[in-house]
Amino acid sequence: MTLTVVINGGDCGTVTLAKQVWVGVPKFNSLIPIGNQNGYSPEEPSVSIGMNGEGCNQIRMKVLFDADALLEYQWEKFTTDVAWSVNTSSGNILISPQCNTNFSFRVRVRNSCGWSAWQQFEFPLTRCTIACDIPADPSPIVGANFLVSPNPVTSGLVTIGVKADAPWFLIPETNDPLNTSHNTGGNQLLERIRVNMSIFNSLGILVQQYTNLLVHPTPAQINISNLPSGSYIIIFEYFGQTESYTIIKS
Incomplete structure (x- = not known):
């Protein structure tokens, strides 16, 4: 709220003083870069290369609350394999990655009125010359019922097929010589096979969902190019049965 005081000096004129005063618990304002970093966009700044051809840039930011x-900041990091430095008395954060991965954390702050709501952040760290835990061979994932390829996903496109001996979808042979279905x-x-499919990020947040997705006789192809780099869980559902697969998007 704004407090305004008007001082009437008579013949000497009038002076108006205004001051912004916050009432209540803190409220999140913004996450800003520190120094010459232009935000925490993966493109800023350029990656520093070490003597061995590998390197990472640290990321410095500050969380602002209104x-x-x-009185006190409380921090919680979800990505446990990335080092960071925070302070309970300030909103400064220093992230020190060793490889490219998704990074997520949350923060809240307290004043004399109480704690703010938790503010959660998730964004890709791509300021390193190497990625975290990405297999070298983009081979398909073979499960009980499905084939998911490639892994890791490099083009943004994921192909979903059905195994020839998928137990979910097998029915007795009809002995019809004109039937061209796979026989096992x-x-x-x-x-024709349709399934429900959901994709969750590493925090368990639903990021994509498909209903009655046709995966046979023609494999389905889905586009995840809009998702940040990192690990994702695909869950298939068919008449109450579920099956999950983990993919890496590079």
């Missing part, structure tokens, strides 16, 4: 007389031990796949 309130006066902040006297059984055959359903001619």
Whole structure:
């Protein structure tokens, strides 16, 4: 709120003084860079290369809350394999990655009125010359019922196919010579297969969802190019049955 005082000096004129005063618990304002970093966009700044051809840039930021007389910050990091430095008396944060990965954390702050709401952040760290835990061979993931490829995902496109012996979808062989379905031990796949599919990020947040996705006879292709680099869990659901796969987007 704004407090305004008007001082009437008579013949000497009038002076108006205004002061912004915060009432209540703190409220999140922004996350800003410190120094010459232009935000925490992966493109800023350029990656520093070490003697061995590898390197990472540290990221310095500050979390701002609207309130006066902040007493204490509370931090919680979800990405446990990335080093950071924070302070309970300030909003400064220093992130020191060793490789490219998704990074997530949350923070809240307290004043004399109480704690603010938690503010959560998630963004890709791509200021290193190497990525974290990405397999060298983009091979398909083979599960009980599905084929998911490639892994890691480099183009943003993921192909979902059904295994020839997928137990979810096998029905007794019809012995129809005109039936071109895959035959496995006297059984055959359903001619058309649709499933529900959900994609979750490393925090368990739903990021994409598909209903009645056709995956057979033609494999489905989905686009995840809009998702940040990192690890994702794909969950298939078919008449109450679920099956999960983990993919890496590089």
